[in-house]
Amino acid sequence: MxxxxxxxxxxxxxxxxxxxxxxxxxxxxxxxxxxxxxxxxxxxxxxxGGSSIGAARIELSDLKERIKKLEAIASGVDL
The missing domain is CATH 1.20.5 (Single alpha-helices involved in coiled-coils or other helix-helix interfaces)
Incomplete structure (x- = not known):
């Protein structure tokens, strides 16, 4: 069985x-x-009070501005 x-x-x-x-x-x-x-x-x-994505975008744009200023200083251009 x-x-x-x-x-x-x-x-x-x-x-x-x-x-x-x-x-x-x-x-x-x-x-x-x-x-x-x-x-x-x-x-x-x-x-x-807001999205962390928005804060990241603001920080990214600030970094881009700093890079532009540093490139201008490196090339000898006054802002």
Missing amino acids: FEPTMIIAGASLVGLTIVAGALLRAWHGWLALKRQELERTRASEEHD
Whole structure:
């Protein structure tokens, strides 16, 4: 009635089901963590009064102006 092949197949199926369930639970936990991170960054942007992208653009334009001034000084041109 119970052949060794059937027992091994049944045990493998049970083991595969357990592993798949554990991986699915881990996946849902990881997605929940990423959602929390996104909500935290959105909340911090609202509290800061603006986007960090806008601040980065302003800083980038300031750096470009400094580079232009330094290039002008290096070439001997007065601003």
